[in-house]
Amino acid sequence: MNSFARAQARWDNMQPDDDSGREEATHRWIEDTAENLMRGCDLVIRRRLCSPIVVEYSTFLSKVQEHLNQRQIDGMDDEDFYAQLVIAAIGGAPAKTFALGLLGEGQTPMGKLFDIAVALVEPHAEAGLQAEAEDDEL
Numbered sequence: 001m002n003s004f005a006r007a008q009a010r011w012d013n014m015q016p017d018d019d020s021g022r023e024e025a026t027h028r029w030i031e032d033t034a035e036n037l038m039r040g041c042d043l044v045i046r047r048r049l050c051s052p053i054v055v056e057y058s059t060f061l062s063k064v065q066e067h068l069n070q071r072q073i074d075g076m077d078d079e080d081f082y083a084q085l086v087i088a089a090i091g092g093a094p095a096k097t098f099a100l101g102l103l104g105e106g107q108t109p110m111g112k113l114f115d116i117a118v119a120l121v122e123p124h125a126e127a128g129l130q131a132e133a134e135d136d137e138l
Helices: 003-012 022-038 057-073 081-090 095-104 112-137
Strands: 043-045 054-055
Touching: 022 043, 022 057, 022 112, 043 112, 054 112, 057 095, 057 112, 081 095
Parallel strands: none
Antiparallel strands: 043 054
């Protein structure tokens, strides 16, 4: 086999670069950041020579409120969960069941609040990972 044929065979049999480590790091960053946002922490990404990227907890609260309002408008609160939630909270009773009923099913086992938080932080995952890499260089 001549050198051209060997080179062609190598080219034909090339495998794509393994980026599973990068995908795993991105997935982990999104999950960790979404959980922090759910706990009340703002997301602030500071990179060299770039304006900071900020997702505030208040934005998360607004998105949750929008979701709940839309479910109310769409008639998905057929068991009057809003009223039950307020009554349970005022009476000091556990209100988790009513809150989960209001939120509806999530796309992940972590629930709808997590899904909303992920939607807010996911667009910034690449910048977040780059900022962490820059911090590691210092």
